Amino acid sequence: MASIANKVYLFDRDKNLQWTSSIDNLEDVAISADGNKIIAVASNKVYSLLVDAPEEKFHFPVGYPDAEWYEHESPNGQGWMTYNPEPPCYGYHLGDDWNAKPPPDYDDYGDPVYAVASGMVVYAKTVPGDVWWGNVIMIRHDNINGTGVITSMYAHLRDINVSEGNVVGSGQVIGTIGKGYDDKLPSHLHFEIRYGDSETVGIGCIDSELVSGEQGPQGQIDPTWFINTY
Known part of the structure; x- marks a missing residue:
């Protein structure tokens, strides 16, 4: 794949031109980890360019794609929590x-x-x-698998490997698991899925329990349910 001026070109392994598209105000391009989809950003919007590619699904943020060797059990005395449990989070x-x-x-x-x-990085900083x-990344995903606008959030990172405005592909390494600000926490990844376009980090817990289907203050929903569904 190559990008020249405001055109995107797709070549096969023998360097034969297979596909091209002209896009106004092209800012960045990326390809998904499985090689099935090209993503481009133009005028701060995300476009999927390979429309005949297999339908994209959401995957887990660790042990890609199926979280092999990872878990998110309810509190075990060290602070690891699943979505919407009771304390020790001082809330839900x-x-x-x-x-x-x-x-x-x-x-x-x-x-x-x-x-x-795949999507565009909208937040990447301490x-x-x-x-x-600590270090947090947020990615906006536009209508993948008919979901509308979704924001994924990755927190307590040790490293940030992307910048705001970057286009990323599904399965791309964007950072590494850390211990929060100044290494104050045991190492883990705090991960959220939010409905809508969100660039506010917010808080990790709230005082009242969320009933089934209810969203958090920044549109948070059950991440594992969402990924297993879409």
Whole structure:
């Protein structure tokens, strides 16, 4: 694949031109990890260019694509939580905390974190003025598999490998598992799925329990249910 000026070109392995498209105000292009879809950003919008590719699905952010060797169980005394449990979160959790589940002495600190679907990075930085979140990435996904606009959020990262405005492909490594701000937390990935276009980090817990189907203050929904569904 190549990008020249405002055109995107797709070549096969023998360098034969297979497809081309002219796009106004082209900003960035990427290809999904499976090679089935080209994504482009133009005028701050995300476009899927290979329309005859197989339908894209959401995948898990660790152990890509099916979270192999990872879990997000309810509180186990160390703070790992699934979506919407009771304390020790000082409230009800708005995401899933992912941890590796190999032998007990395994440390997932620095393990890769993957984009759950193609989209555009809308937030990629250390959360200012906060002593827990640390490095956070948020990606906007536009109508993948008929879902409308969805935002995925990845928090407590050690490394950020993307920048705001980048287009990412499904399964692309975007960062690594960390321990939050100043390494204050045990290593894990706090992961959220939100309905709508969200660039506000917000808080990880709320005071009241969410009933079935109810969204959190930034549109948070059950991430594992969503990924298993879409």
